Amino acid sequence: MRYLFLIFLLISIDGYSQDEQKFYVDELLERIQYLNNPNSNDTLCIFEIERAKKDIENGRVVFTQPIGFLFGDIRYESELRKLCKEYGLTFDFDLISDVIYEGQTQGCYGDFMDKVIIEKYGIGFKEDLHEKADSLFLFRTQSENILVRYWDCDERPRLPKELERNGDYLTTIKVNNLNIVEDKTEYGGWPFFDIGFIIEKDSTISDFYISNFVPHLEENKKFRDYLFKIAVKELKTNYSRWIPGKIKGIPVKTDNNVRIFFAKE
Template sequence: MKIVFSIFFLLLITGCTDKNLETESVDEVIPNPQEVLRDYVKNPKTNDRICKDDIERAQKDLGKYKNIYVSTSCFGCKSLLYEDEILEYSTKQKFKVINYDFSCVIIDGQTQGCYKAFIDLEMEKVHGKNFRQKIEKEAEKLMIENIKNHDKVLSIFDLSENDKPHFIKEDNLIKQGYIPTIKTGLPLKNAKSNSIFLDVSFIIEKNGKVSTLKNENWVTEAVENEKYKSELEIIAKNTILTNYNNWKPGKYKNTIARVKNYFRVDFE
């Protein structure tokens, strides 16, 4: 953050008034929250029960396991693409992977994250400052290897816009995860006034073709439509296979990947 202090000097020269602006730029260093927490766990406040309990738990786990890698999770948080590979690689390196779940409830004066901070400090004494980055880098390499040789499937939601698979004749509706409403010819109850739809997942293969279609969700407000569920599922899947089976495949770091995608299919 730049804080600019402006000092104005009033100078009287030959009967004229002139203003000169002199500025001094100061860099204000904002501490990294993780570094602040790492310092804090060395001497937490007496009444910070959550943090002190976390540290006590960490000490017990360090007594049970020689090496620990702490993964984290919370509602709405984005996880690493290679979480599975972190577990796989860490296990090979004789690290115990333990998940720390951040609560959505924030309590004044109570600090979350002390478990991970305390464990990381202890692990750095043995494995160096960047031990987590080393594990994650190797896990990412392993994931790319799994994409290439073991058909690992990625989610479309985990990829950047440029890396996502794109339908060859893509429009805004398809980009949003929909296809045009299917006119079934079936006597569906309240089809025009109430939504009747299926959420269908499918995998876009490395060759751009669609496979492994699955009904993930079925919604109808009219009980009378339940008898058509199986038939509508067949119609939805056949429509996707027939009309939406030509994609530019997805990728991760220039590695072509199998990607799971979803369509919401409406009926009338």
């Protein structure tokens, strides 16, 4: 088991180029430098700096992860929290709004915490801990066979005939024994499901569930359960084999999702 972990640790070595690493370091140092003399009108940044100082005075040094709309979520959060604790750090997300106010700088709380962490552990410490946490997560996908959400995979699950995942849409099923109705308004259409299921590392599928059902019209709601049965049958019959998602080239047990539409034949 120890040997297996060392293999995963080596696989996860940082693949960034020298230029990319230099850009990251230069940008980080520029942000930290701003903390020493923020613009007097930058009240948001000044407030966040004071908040960070107060937390540090109370013995709380925070390993921050910026997060916002469609960015910042990490698959190895649990592992990273545990690693931070080993170093006497608290892990927390630093919310970054997609609304920008002129002259106001977001992220100063996290930048100030980064400054303190760099002074104690060095400039590459956070990136190293991210990599180690991701390696631990990958190790668990094999040793514990944990389930990985498809969007957390480096390579998303796909059908055998696909070279790569083309999207969540899978198929449209035509039915003639149900009076489903098309919503012909601008943003309407035929009813559809987002259906989740598990892909095992041997490419078999199981445990189907509804993650979303959009009937579009009230009269289509009553067909939900019946349409779901039809969709599952379609998956088992015509899409029964899937290439599981991969992390760093290694197949993992994957929680997949596809979109299936229905239309009147």
